[in-house]
Amino acid sequence: MPTLDTISGSRALAGLVGFQLHLANMRVMQAAREALAGRNTTPAKVTAMLFVLDNPGCDQTTLSRFMHVGRSAIMKLLNTMESHGHVERRSGRDLRSNGLHLTPQGEAFLAEALELIQESDRHVTAQLTKAEQDQLIALLHKLQGS
Numbered sequence: 001m002p003t004l005d006t007i008s009g010s011r012a013l014a015g016l017v018g019f020q021l022h023l024a025n026m027r028v029m030q031a032a033r034e035a036l037a038g039r040n041t042t043p044a045k046v047t048a049m050l051f052v053l054d055n056p057g058c059d060q061t062t063l064s065r066f067m068h069v070g071r072s073a074i075m076k077l078l079n080t081m082e083s084h085g086h087v088e089r090r091s092g093r094d095l096r097s098n099g100l101h102l103t104p105q106g107e108a109f110l111a112e113a114l115e116l117i118q119e120s121d122r123h124v125t126a127q128l129t130k131a132e133q134d135q136l137i138a139l140l141h142k143l144q145g146s
Helices: 009-014 017-039 043-054 060-067 073-085 104-124 131-146
Strands: 087-091 098-102
Touching: 009 073, 017 043, 017 104, 043 060, 043 073, 043 098, 043 104, 060 073, 060 098, 073 087, 098 104
Parallel strands: none
Antiparallel strands: 087 098
16 A cells, blocks of 8 residues: 555546546636626526526525525525526415526526537537547536436
C-alpha cells in the first residue's frame, strides 16, 4: 500500500473521479454563467425553470429537493423569477402550498436561455467527438443511478 511519502498529490487527484468531475463541472458552469451573463440569469435559475416546465404545479419544497438547496434559497430564487415575470405562484394542492408555473414570458425567456447554454455546452465539449459526448452523458447518468 502506498504511503503519502511515495505518492504525488497531483497524481492522486488526477485519478479521483470526484475531483475530476468537480473540475469539469467548474469549467462547464463557468462557461454557462458567462453565456447567460448578458441575459441577467444564472444556470440555477434556468435549472429551476426547466424543472417547473416539466412539473407544472410543483411546490417549492419539491423544487428545493430537486436542486439540493434549502427552502430559503429557493424562496429567494422564486421571488427573483416572479419579479421578472417568469414564474407565477398559483393555488397548490392544499391551502398551505403554492403551485409553480412558468408564464408565457418565462417560457420565451427559458427558450432563449437554454439556447445560450446549449451553445456554451457545444463549445466546452468541442474537443470530444459526438460518440464521446454520448458516452460521457451515458456514464454520468450511470454514476447518478439513472
